Amino acid sequence: MRILVTLFAAALLVGCQSRVADVFDSRQNAGPCPPVGAVYDVARYVAFADGTDETYPNITYTAEIVDVRMFCRYADKDPLVAQMEIDFAFGKGDAARSDTHAYPYFVAVTRRNGKVLGKEYFNVEADFNGRKLDGRTESIARIEIPRLDESIAGSNFEILVGFDLTPEQLEFNRAGKRFLLNAEQ
Template sequence: MKLTRIAAPAIALAVLAGCAREGDLNLEGGVGISAVRSACPIVGVPQYLGDITLFTGAQQTANAIDVTATITNVRATCTENETDIVTEITFDVLARRTQTAQARQVVLPYFVTTVQGGTAVTAKRVSRVAVDFAAGAERAQTRGGGTAVVSRAAATIPADIREQLTRRRRAGDTDAAVDPLTVPAVREAVQRATFEALVGFQLTDEQLKYNATR
């Protein structure tokens, strides 16, 4: 699944920066990974789910477009307590309509979902955001938001895997040139501990097809 992210790609997951905390991976010498890994989820908008188009009738043509809206300016604040990592997400919705004579409110459904390891949905909540157009106005803007909660234990790399990632490798070592993330067990463990918090419009099948093929 392709994302429009406000963070780095998921499988560069062992070298993520930001929201760092004591105990995260952080190397300053030797051969191997030299970076900080964040326990905070990667936040982004899935491809095709950041826009929504409403039509005046059954025909999905340019002449029949009623309202279009886009999710933008996605922002996230990550905090943690003893048991959980909590990410507060906010975003703007920019909308445009074709018929501008009357004041109008348009309600749009959106979701915030948590994904583990790139594929497993662990939580999803559908909400709605109202966009209010003033009489005569073609454009309107509003703000939405949501919360993603991840178990701190689930987002923590096991100690034995951390040791393989952080152990300093020097020239002459038999595994000096081996990237630990190429070891299947290491890669899988890091992937399991990597989460994404995704926001997008809750589209119908027809709306999704329209976005994917236009």
């Protein structure tokens, strides 16, 4: 009887193994995922109290996009489906009035030539809880990248991430100015 039970258990394991292997084989991508990253000019966010100079004591909130990761899946000639994770670092300056702050950001799907195919806007919320620093990883469950057919690879597209900045914030970044809050100041 023990021999029959052992053989039955071995048969079940072999059966499970082949099913697991089939699932993983069907998930292999037919091509590469699109390149993904933060746009340099809009990867930092610095806000100052209204009507004040751009000096360290007047900072209300800062943020930076630290890392962007993406996972994608090809399915025949369907659109390429991607999931994304974005790591944010937040800072609260001396001029901040609240312990929470919403940072607006965008995710854009573009062709490699720069043409924007789609752009979505999001907010990520920082909760400082009496601290000067916070951080968060945001997940976006579904980004669709349009493909005409299965011969078009993900490498023909890019996914770009950045903060939705005011013209003044964008000018601050492009001028090469930079304030980073750290816990020791």
